[in-house]
Amino acid sequence: MATTQHTLSIAFIGGGNMAAALAAGLAGRLCPASAIHVLEINESAHDPWLAKGMTVSARPDDALAGRKVWVYAVKPQQLQEAVAATRAWLDDDTLVLSVAAGIRSDTLAAWLGTPDAPWQRLVRCMPNTPALVGAGATGLAALPGATAQDRDLAQSILGSVGLTVWVADDAALDAVTALSGSGPAYVFLFLESLIQGAQALGLDARQARQLALATLDGATQLAAESTESPAVLRERVTSKGGTTAAALAVFAQAQLPQTVAHAMAAAAQRGRELGDEFGGAAGSAAKEGSQAGRK
Ligand SMILES: NC(=O)C1=CN([C@@H]2O[C@H](COP(=O)(O)OP(=O)(O)OC[C@H]3O[C@@H](n4cnc5c(N)ncnc54)[C@H](OP(=O)(O)O)[C@@H]3O)[C@@H](O)[C@H]2O)C=CC1
Numbered sequence: 001m002a003t004t005q006h007t008l009s010i011a012f013i014g015g016g017n018m019a020a021a022l023a024a025g026l027a028g029r030l031c032p033a034s035a036i037h038v039l040e041i042n043e044s045a046h047d048p049w050l051a052k053g054m055t056v057s058a059r060p061d062d063a064l065a066g067r068k069v070w071v072y073a074v075k076p077q078q079l080q081e082a083v084a085a086t087r088a089w090l091d092d093d094t095l096v097l098s099v100a101a102g103i104r105s106d107t108l109a110a111w112l113g114t115p116d117a118p119w120q121r122l123v124r125c126m127p128n129t130p131a132l133v134g135a136g137a138t139g140l141a142a143l144p145g146a147t148a149q150d151r152d153l154a155q156s157i158l159g160s161v162g163l164t165v166w167v168a169d170d171a172a173l174d175a176v177t178a179l180s181g182s183g184p185a186y187v188f189l190f191l192e193s194l195i196q197g198a199q200a201l202g203l204d205a206r207q208a209r210q211l212a213l214a215t216l217d218g219a220t221q222l223a224a225e226s227t228e229s230p231a232v233l234r235e236r237v238t239s240k241g242g243t244t245a246a247a248l249a250v251f252a253q254a255q256l257p258q259t260v261a262h263a264m265a266a267a268a269q270r271g272r273e274l275g276d277e278f279g280g281a282a283g284s285a286a287k288e289g290s291q292a293g294r295k
């Protein structure tokens, strides 16, 4: 990938949790912090960005112009308004990335472009917060009009903060959202539960946290490096009539696998609902409203 620290300049529109994770992961890896600009409407949230050496504005301004990449990182419900407020600064050369859950590429392309010419240089991404420590996992899907260079650039940006997987379309991105986008929260919940369970059994908070973290880390590393399936690795831990079997019987009774599948289906369904809510007629209305915003 030819992109260098000297040529890449990025704007984040929305400076919340996901932008913070991505920007911190990118700075120093793919571009200097000074090449990152953040548009964040809450001035009270500006100091951490400035402290990292990034520039920040509370309203759209010329700092957006001429950036090679824009990353929309507002909540899905805020995206249409954020696009309408910023698109006057969009250059034909700008690659647009969106990390918003649910909002379909076609919908966003119509908001960014004109009714006759939806924006084409668009890659939808579904990253996750471990990007903050360079251990993210991102699903990406490009509009057919995105160029090979656009795809390479998106790949290089998200690839600099972790694993990337290209998927076919918005439906697949809803599945990615349910797995790796929301997934860190499932893992943190399990981690919290392990720590609480250990403390209930008499370990102190520090011991519980250390052992729980090392267990999750060790088990995932083993699974990643092993040629055997997670099911086989699980069986290796489970001595007949032993302690693990006693614990797994409780998980089975609580229908843990079904519950996880059910939870993921709910996440994917919520992504589809957000897509439906802002697609179709809402997308058409936005097209009319936002056309006037182009320079
Ligand atoms: N958090 C995560 O783990 C992941 C999030 N995502 C996606 O990333 C997006 C952002 O999520 P997250 O970072 O958690 O959300 P946050 O609410 O933390 O961040 C969004 C920020 O953008 C601000 N904002 C709202 N409107 C505008 C605007 N027009 N211009 C500039 N800033 C604006 C918000 O202000 P205010 O709070 O006042 O509204 C807020 O500070 C979502 O679409 C989500 O689906 C994707 C993958 C993982």
Ligand SMILES: O=C(O)[C@@H]1CCC=N1
Residues within 6 Å of the ligand: 101, 177, 181, 182
């Ligand atoms: O909860 C959400 O909607 C966002 C998308 C994936 C993770 N967080």
